[in-house]
Amino acid sequence: MLLFGTTKGFVIPQQKNILSSRILQSSQQPEEPPTLEKKEQKDDTTTLLVKDNEHHHNQLASHQEPSNNNNNEEEEKEVEGLPWWWEYIWDLDAMKPSGKTTGAVSFGDSANVFRTNIEQIYGGYDSLDNCPMAEGALDDLADGTMFIGLQQYKNTFGSPYKLCFGPKSFLVISDPMQFKHILRDANACYDKGVLAEILKPIMGKGLIPADPETWKVRRRQIAPAFHKAWLNHMVGLFGYCNRPLLQKLKAASESSSRKVEMEERFCSVALDIIGKSIFNYDFGSVTSESPVIKAVYNTLVEAEHRSMTPAPYWDLPFANELVPRLRKFNDDIGLLNSVLDELIQKAKETRTVEDIEELEQRNYDQVKDPSLLRFMVDMKGADMDNKQLRDDLMTMLIAGHETTAAVLTWALYELVRNPECMKKAQEEVDRVLGGSDRAPTLKDVQEMEYIRLCCAESLRLYPEPPLLIRRCRTPNDLPKQCGSSLKEGIEDSPNPHVIRGMDIFLATYNIHRDERFWPNANAFDPDRFLRPYKNPEVPEWKGYDPDRWRSSAQILYPNEGSADFAYLPFGAGARKCVGDNFAMLEATVSLAMVLRDFDFEFDLSKKTTDMDHDGPTFSLDHPVGMRTGATIHTRYGLHMLINERKQQHATTTNNNDINNKEETITQ
Ligand code: HEM
Numbered sequence: 095m096l097l098f099g100t101t102k103g104f105v106i107p108q109q110k111n112i113l114s115s116r117i118l119q120s121s122q123q124p125e126e127p128p129t130l131e132k133k134e135q136k137d138d139t140t141t142l143l144v145k146d147n148e149h150h151h152n153q154l155a156s157h158q159e160p161s162n163n164n165n166n167e168e169e170e171k172e173v174e175g176l177p178w179w180w181e182y183i184w185d186l187d188a189m190k191p192s193g194k195t196t197g198a199v200s201f202g203d204s205a206n207v208f209r210t211n212i213e214q215i216y217g218g219y220d221s222l223d224n225c226p227m228a229e230g231a232l233d234d235l236a237d238g239t240m241f242i243g244l245q246q247y248k249n250t251f252g253s254p255y256k257l258c259f260g261p262k263s264f265l266v267i268s269d270p271m272q273f274k275h276i277l278r279d280a281n282a283c284y285d286k287g288v289l290a291e292i293l294k295p296i297m298g299k300g301l302i303p304a305d306p307e308t309w310k311v312r313r314r315q316i317a318p319a320f321h322k323a324w325l326n327h328m329v330g331l332f333g334y335c336n337r338p339l340l341q342k343l344k345a346a347s348e349s350s351s352r353k354v355e356m357e358e359r360f361c362s363v364a365l366d367i368i369g370k371s372i373f374n375y376d377f378g379s380v381t382s383e384s385p386v387i388k389a390v391y392n393t394l395v396e397a398e399h400r401s402m403t404p405a406p407y408w409d410l411p412f413a414n415e416l417v418p419r420l421r422k423f424n425d426d427i428g429l430l431n432s433v434l435d436e437l438i439q440k441a442k443e444t445r446t447v448e449d450i451e452e453l454e455q456r457n458y459d460q461v462k463d464p465s466l467l468r469f470m471v472d473m474k475g476a477d478m479d480n481k482q483l484r485d486d487l488m489t490m491l492i493a494g495h496e497t498t499a500a501v502l503t504w505a506l507y508e509l510v511r512n513p514e515c516m517k518k519a520q521e522e523v524d525r526v527l528g529g530s531d532r533a534p535t536l537k538d539v540q541e542m543e544y545i546r547l548c549c550a551e552s553l554r555l556y557p558e559p560p561l562l563i564r565r566c567r568t569p570n571d572l573p574k575q576c577g578s579s580l581k582e583g584i585e586d587s588p589n590p591h592v593i594r595g596m597d598i599f600l601a602t603y604n605i606h607r608d609e610r611f612w613p614n615a616n617a618f619d620p621d622r623f624l625r626p627y628k629n630p631e632v633p634e635w636k637g638y639d640p641d642r643w644r645s646s647a648q649i650l651y652p653n654e655g656s657a658d659f660a661y662l663p664f665g666a667g668a669r670k671c672v673g674d675n676f677a678m679l680e681a682t683v684s685l686a687m688v689l690r691d692f693d694f695e696f697d698l699s700k701k702t703t704d705m706d707h708d709g710p711t712f713s714l715d716h717p718v719g720m721r722t723g724a725t726i727h728t729r730y731g732l733h734m735l736i737n738e739r740k741q742q743h744a745t746t747t748n749n750n751d752i753n754n755k756e757e758t759i760t761q
Pocket residue numbers: 301302309313489490493494495497498501553557558559562563662663664665666668669670671672673674676677678
């Protein structure tokens with residue numbers, strides 16, 4: 095029996111036409127049922143095996159029934175059958191589920207998910223989760239544009255659907271109400287699962303991969319560090335760190351070729367900003383190269399590579415000694431750790447303990463080291479464990495740098511593609527900054543709403559990351575997908591059920607580009623966030639209302655509340671990004687400074703004719719291409735020709751930028 099076939103490195107089950115009956119049983123009716131090819135059944139093992147399994151499953155999971163018990167006489171089922179040894183494996187102690195419904199998921203719990211999938215596919219059992227199983231060519235999933243493949247499946251199977259990769263399977267969620275449930279209402283039922291496994295060697299128990307128990311303690315210590323006085327001070331720092339970038343761009347505009355690769359430039363400035371703000375370290379990456387900078391980039395590349403690798407080969411015995419790429423990774427991470435350890439040590443040696451209220455009232459203009467690390471070390475009752483501090487710093491270094499660079503890259507890309515929007519953006523910058531060469535203040539950022547909306551629209555079209563990852567610890571039911579209440583016959587169908595150990599992809603990309611929530615969803619239209627929208631075809635969704643965020647001067651961007659979870663640039667619920675305001679301020683300051691001083695056009699000598707990834711919903715026929723790891727990158731770089739703008743002013747370094755703040759912001 096052929097259990098698995100491979101597609102470009104990923105392993106997917108070869109399914110027979112039992113898929114059709116499974117989809118019919120599901121509560122989630124596909125918008126268009128997939129066409130299925132009828133195949134010959136190979137053997138006659140099915141009836142006997144189903145009987146054995148029935149006995150076993152009565153003990154294990156009372157609600158799973160062999161599908162030949164199903165009352166629907168009309169359903170035609172064919173099953174390939176399970177091998178004779180199948181039952182024996184599940185008698186082994188290691189393969190047994192933990193029997194718990196809370197706490198960390200065991201190997202046996204994950205194995206049980208695998209078991210139920212295989213028994214569904216080959217044994218003819220009903221699905222435990224009531225979700226359709228996606229089937230089709232998985233090419234897009236394997237080559238760095240996985241989120242596009244997942245979007246195509248969503249158009250066929252709805253939300254959620256189940257995707258199997260060899261022993262792994264994921265429920266792919268593309269619905270705002272189901273997002274709300276998982277991220278906010280039932281957050282305690284989930285942890286970071288696969289993501290934590292991948293990131294552990296890099297971020298340890300840092301906030302992003304942290305298990306719920308560690309997270310609770312760490313979030314309480316880190317979140318207050320992003321307080322308003324500190325954010326106000328950071329606006330000045332962002333302007334200060336952008337000065338070397340402007341000088342570099344000016345030099346490029348004066349060169350004979352006028353060529354510049356902007357993705358790389360935005361990455362450098364974002365790295366310099368995060369180094370200074372989080373641990374007062376000057377990477378100076380806009381102007382120079384160093385082994386430490388290279389180590390940061392290599393670590394990022396490795397993190398992304400791991401997120402796209404089906405099996406954790408780095409955990410194999412001796413792999414770290416024998417595989418050259420792992421040896422290199424370990425050297426890089428060793429170098430970064432030693433830099434961070436030194437900074438932590440220094441911060442501890444000059445520690446001045448204060449309680450949170452005192453720290454929040456610090457005059458940051460007078461403080462020698464205004465970094466987040468300083469705050470975390472000085473906080474009364476702080477956890478001073480070096481390893482934990484290092485994990486937190488590494489997490490913020492990685493999480494807070496490429497993401498912001500990607501927002502800037504895609505915002506600039508879309509603005510150049512949409513000259514009307516560019517005109518509007520530059521007019522706003524000129525009006526607010528009044529033709530001066532000063533760096534924007536917080537008040538300016540608050541006034542530059544269109545620039546902020548360009549960043550928000552960039553995040554809608556290119557969410558960073560395009561998928562969030564969770565693993566179920568406590569079994570729970572999901573709400574039915576939006577629009578179900580209008581579909582006949584769906585009231586009595588069961589809700590999707592998430593079993594313990596099940597891995598989840600929350601496909602933010604799918605929601606952000608869904609026409610039901612965002613008409614003309616693939617178009618770059620920052621002004622859409624000024625228009626209220628409600629869709630009668632999805633009555634469960636409250637709609638988007640700009641008043642829900644614009645009525646408060648403190649809220650910088652359209653958030654998940656204003657769009658009833660159809661827009662989640664920074665996630666939502668307890669695990670929402672701690673750096674959201676920091677990132678929006680940073681992106682607005684950087685974009686405004688660059689657009690004030692320069693005009694851009696695509697360097698068409700770099701245009702690609704690569705049409706490998708065009709699909710019904712999205713075409714990549716543009717000069718940059720897309721690929722993804724943790725964030726969505728260009729495939730070929732953002733190559734531009736640059737011109738200094740006529741009404742330009744001197745861009746000399748202005749050390750007052752860092753103190754240049756006039757207003758306050760609350761979190
Ligand atoms: C535009 C830039 C950014 C984007 C799009 C972004 C996006 C996100 C998203 C979607 C999450 C939720 C992940 C999940 O639920 O699994 C998250 C979490 C997080 N982000 Fe950001 N982020 C950005 C910038 C930053 C910055 C600047 C920092 C720090 C300086 C940061 C630090 C974190 C941390 C620590 C978490 C984990 C929060 C927790 O689990 O409690 N991010 N981010």
